[in-house]
Amino acid sequence: MGTALxxxxxxxxxxxxxxxxxxxKHDVVLVARDEERLTRLAAQLEAAAGIRAEVLVADLTDADDVARVADRLRSDESPVGLLVNNAGFGINQEFVGGDLERELTALDVMVRAVLVLSHAAAEAMVARGRGAILNVGSVAALMASGTYSAHKAWVRSFTEGLAVELKDTGVTATVVNPGFTHTEFHERGRIDMSQYPEIVWLNAEDVVATALADVRRGVVISTPSTRYRTMSALVxxxxxxxxRAIGRYRRAIEDAPTDADA
Incomplete structure (x- = not known):
């Protein structure tokens, strides 16, 4: 894979x-908005793993920043062999009556940036005859959970189409579709998940390990854990x-008052 972004x-x-x-032992290019966190992480990775960690501060809602990341993907200096389109966030609002700017921000990060960066990466990788693109989707792509489901459905469909186009080029495209995963995602989105039992949760280490193993094998659709693969097949x-009925039921659960709300 060489360098991964x-x-x-x-x-x-x-x-x-x-x-x-x-x-x-892959060099990494770290992309996010928080320069302080990225710089600290880069130092930790270099010290612990002995690799080169490059910091690229970018806001993926900003077209100029996305263009800078795309330029890095096209660069022949320390060429990127793996693009991981991971950035995203929970919208946590109803579409009707919700903040339209927040919806557009989510669209920019989880759809537009994925398209632009995949385009830059694919062209550079095909020219070199090798590389991989990994897009982070979600099992929500198969559900009816508002615009987040719609964004992830686009990511899934887009990745499958890209994989078809990349066949026999030496470049692959994979979409990983995790279920509920213990990360900062829900906390940052201020989404109360306390109503869900522990059995539905995955850990980030297993999700990432499965995704990277599937990238190495050229798998197009990666769904971590047997229970989510089974659920996806049933859905x-x-x-x-x-x-749609499940979507309504889930909304009812998440809207139910908790002890903290009482």
Whole structure:
């Protein structure tokens, strides 16, 4: 893989991707908005793993910043062999009556940036005859959970189409579809998940390890854990009316008052 570029590298799955790639002796390019966290992480990775960690501060809602990251992906100096499009966040609002600017911000980060960066990476990698693109999706892509589901459904479909186009080029495209995972994701999005039992949760280390193993094997759709693979298979064959009913039920659970609300 050579050098790997990870977006959203300062926290959550992005942080775990950075550590696992570094400990596997890959140089890394760390992309996020928080320069202080990225700089601290880069120093830790270099000291612990003996690799080179490059900091690239960028806000993926800003077209100029996205263009700078795309330019890094096109660079022949320390070429990027793996792009991990990981950046994302929970919207945590109803679409109707919600903040439109927040919706557009989410679209920029989880759709537009994925498209622009994948385009830059794919062109550079195909020219070299090798490389991999890993997009972080979600099992939510199969559900009816508002615009977050819609964004992740786009990521899944886009990655499959890209994989078809990249066949026989030496470059692969993979989408990893985790379920609920213990990271800072829900806390940062101020999403109360206390109603969900521990059995539904995955840990970030296993999700990332599965994703990277599937990238190495050229798998297109990666779904960590047997229980989420089983769930995904059932959801794909279930009537969409049932999926919409699950979406309504999930909303009812998340809207239910907790002890903290009382």
């Amino acid at each position: 990870v977006t959203g590298a300062s926290a959550g799955l992005g942080l775990e991707f950075a550590w696992q790639l570094a400990t596997a 794909r064959i279930a009537p969409r009316s049932a999926i």
